[in-house]
Every structure is written in C-alpha cells, then in structure tokens.
Amino acid sequence: MRIPLIAANWKMHKNPAGTTSFFRSFLPLVESAVHCEIVICPSFLDVETAVAAGRGTRVRIGAQNLYWEKEGAFTGEISGPMIKAAGCSHVIVGHSERRRYFGETDAGVLKKTVAAFDAGLTPIVCVGERQEKNAAATLAEQFRGGIAGLSDEQFAAIVIGYEPVWAIGDGETATPAVAADAHQCIRAQAKERFGAAAANQLRILYGGSVKPDNAGKLLAEPEIDGFLVGGASLDPVSFAELVNFQTDVHAGHA
C-alpha cells in the first residue's frame, strides 16, 4: 500500500516569522489528517524554525536542495548530513527550477539522490518534461540518467515528484489523465529497471499548479500518490485543504 504524501515546496518564500505564523495556523487544521504523510520544505534559513514548530506533530520537514559532498571547501553549499542534523527527514532533488536556473543535470541528480540516501534523508526526486508533447521521451531520459543508477535499496527509499514544467506556477494544471499517463510511464521505467514489486511500492507525486479546486480529481487517479505543491502551500488554509483531501482510492493504493 502506498501512503499518500503531501509535500510543500516553499521555494524562495517566507522568513522565520512567516514560518512560525504558518505553523500556528496550519497545525490545528491538520490535526486529524492521519491518512497521509505531510512534509514542508522551507528555505534553509527557515528549517530550524520549522523543525521546532513541527516537533511532536506528524509534520516532517525537508530541504529544497543539497550538495553531494559531505563537507569541504564548497562555498555556499549545504550537505546531506547537515540537513539531517538540522532535523529534516526529506530533501527535494532535481527540481526543474534547479535544473533550469542552476544547471543541474541528471548525473548531478543521481549523485545528490545517493548523498541524500547516505545521510538518511528521503529524496523527493523531481522529473518532468518542458513541453507537453515530449513527456515520454524526457521522462525516460531523466529516469535513465538520474534514477536508474541507484541500487535496489536506494531506489526503495525514494519518492518521485512528477512536475511537468509547463504546468508549474502559472495555473495550467495537467489534466488528471495526462498526469496519470506520465506516472504510468515512470512506473513502467521503474518496473523495467527495478522489478514489479519495487515499481508498485514507488510513490509518485504530482506537482504543477495543484490547488484545492483541482486536487480532488487528480488524487482520484490511482496513479497519483500525493502532491508536491508550490504556490498553494504558502497559505496555511489552502495547504491544509490539500492535506485533508481524501478519496476512496487513497484509503489504500494497491
């Protein structure tokens, strides 16, 4: 059974005061949400505040990026062990904005994913095509370069975030059918490389303009195991609505 995961990617938003006030409003709204895992990924500078605010609750904290070396002369970088020591349990790897603005490659994504695993973090590895028509080929290439090189054990520990670049941020969501097709494509890659059982266990999150008004239809797709949410995760009420969505399907994915 795949437990749904609803993850917030705050990108370069908020500060410690904003983080504190988010948690103050958000936590009471999700107290009874036991059907899914909740992960919030603030900026590095807000991790400490978020970890403190989430202590004793079911909310887990993740970072948005890491560097693959453990320590050393890498000015401005932050390693997996540092993120783990700060109290995080997850880390986003290879987000399309990292790929696009900071030159991240599939080979780098693989190294970061392994580094996250070695540090005891759950990597949320992001894939997604730039243009709607290239989905299958792009996903296959990103899987080959960024994920297929993992060991079976490493693969079993990851979550994949499918985020079609054309759907991020601007309000254009992939239809549930398009998203489900892409997830199937990823799961097929996983099956071919890691076997049917591993592919069946793999959680694939959808990301790209997820909002309370489109979440129900997306989550009703058995292929969609949760969300990676940008814009709508900044507001405690809308993110809580996303967390509290429950469908019969998600009472237990096969």
Ligand code: PGA
């Ligand atoms: P969005 O961002 O929800 O604002 O489209 C999703 C993401 O980039 O993780």
